[in-house]
Amino acid sequence: MSSFFFKTANTHNYLYEQTNKFLIYLPPQLAEALKEGTNGENSYYDRKAIFLKGEIMRQNESSISSNNTTKAQNNTEELFINYNESNVWSNIVSLDHILLEVTQKCNLNCKYCIYGKYYEYDKTRKNKNLDINTAKTLLDYILNIKLKNNSFNKITVSFYGGEPLLNTKLIEEVVRYLKANYETIGFKFAYSMTTNGILLLKKQNFLIENDFKISVSLDGNKTNNQFRTFKNGDNSFNVVYNNLKFISKNFPDYFRDNVNILTVFHKLNSLEKILLYFKQEFGKTPSISSIQIAGVNEALKQDFFNMFFIQEIGNQQDSINTMLELKTTHPVFKRIKDIISKEFGFFANNFDSLLYRQKITSNLQLPSGTCSPFELRLFLTVEGWILPCEHIDFRFRLGECIENSVKLNLKSIEKFYNDLHSQHKSKCYQCFLKSSCSVCMFNMEYDSFGNPICSEFKSESSFIKHLSDVISDMETYPEITEAIFKE
DSSP: OHHHHHHHHTTOTHHHHOTHHHHTTSOHHHHHHHHTOOTTSSHHHHHHHHHHHHHHHHHHHHSOOHHHHHHHHHOOGGGBOOOOHHHHHHHHHTOOEEEEEOBSOOSBOOTTOTTSTTBOSOTTOOOOBOOHHHHHHHHHHHHHHHHHTTOOOOEEEEEESSOGGGGHHHHHHHHHHHHHHTGGGTOOEEEEEEEOSTTGGGGHHHHHHTTOEEEEEOOSSTTTTTTSBBTTSOBOHHHHHHHHHHHHHHSHHHHHHHEEEEEEEOTTOOHHHHHHHHHHHHSOOOEEEEOOOTTBOGGGHHHHHHHHSOSSOOOOOOOHHHHHHHGGGSHHHHHHHHIIIIISOBOOSSHHHHHTTOBOSOOOBOSSSOOOTTSSOEEEOTTSEEESOTTSOGGGOOEEEETTEEEOOHHHHHHHHHHHHHTTHHHHHHOTTGGGOOOOGGGOEEOTTSOEEOTTOOOHHHHHHHHHHHHHHHHHOHHHHHHHHHO
8 A cells, every 4th residue: 555655646746845744744653764764663664664765766856847846736727627608508418417396395394404594595485386387498498409419318307396296296297298299209218306205105106107216315213313304393204214114115126226315414313323224224325415514594503513513523433334335425435536536637447557647538627616507407496597406506597497488698607607717716726636626616605705715725735634644544444445446
């Protein structure tokens, strides 16, 4: 592992320009070996120190001057691409995921819902349903563009809420409409839905007949699920649990292939216990997400964190099996994978190919982790607003679907995205973690002067610390590194 670390870290020349810059971040034994040597008392760190010193010498002999190196690192303008109309149009032509907000209504009152008391998001919701003509207008607009451009890739149509099963009439109408008007001319569709599971059994036959992929929200056992309540405050666990059990028993193949469980991670559950519970009860590994922090009302932040997060960080470590099963959902797995695949700029299936430096072909990247508009999906809200995804506040809408027409000005979208990027570029240029950034600009917070606040920003020194931490993770959990290579 030591040779892996030092040969790959070799891509970051600044790590070696001044050894003292990162000695404080290394294990004490290695730092001591680099400074003084250990006289053979600790051969493992002696070998590491010898290798590193040799690597530093080779760097000094073969590298360009430090001024040019610094200039090359700072001159990152050419690495960033701007949006233009053709990018947006190309994304629409190749679009393979359309998401419809079926209703604003919900039969639960989950404590961490982004439309609840803690968040500043859209307090104007009026329990409206999506109009079927609005849905058809949007679908016609997208599918006719694809038809004219001979783009017949399979399209997933997803139904979202609120609770979508409160408006099954629209869902059924959309499916019938697509089958009658577009499947007959060569389009293929897949259907999916995110649901709280309360009404699952009432529409199970329709869902199964149309091969719906369904994601059901459940946070674990009854104790874990206390934040997911009915309007009267009662825990929704028993209803959802019994519905899942019924489908798993009576439609085992469908349950195995089509049913996913969504779990929100908070202080009432733990990763180890969540995985064990769902494995034992349903033979499933859930998709785990975190409670959204962006958009919380400033006046309620302390109450928010007290409600959902453990205040004292314990020393308990997740097992290697938990990390491997969750993969990029687990922070340790994710940061190792990000460093290997993005920061080092390599494509590798094993240690040897990594050391031989098989480069990724393109160095172009977008500033921040923001997706290109409609690159992944297009989201239509009940109000007829068009957004690039469901995780973005409605005030950032890019177009409208109203009065039987779609208003989507590509030039305006181009300007909107580039103007937004202009607020972030100077900060992005200075960040040493920009090539593996996952922060969406739409979910950032801003200071009183309108400047973006990025929680993941890394200066040179903080990036070195981050890199050192990742390398320590790689040495502590070699199974993770090997699993990433095997992917």
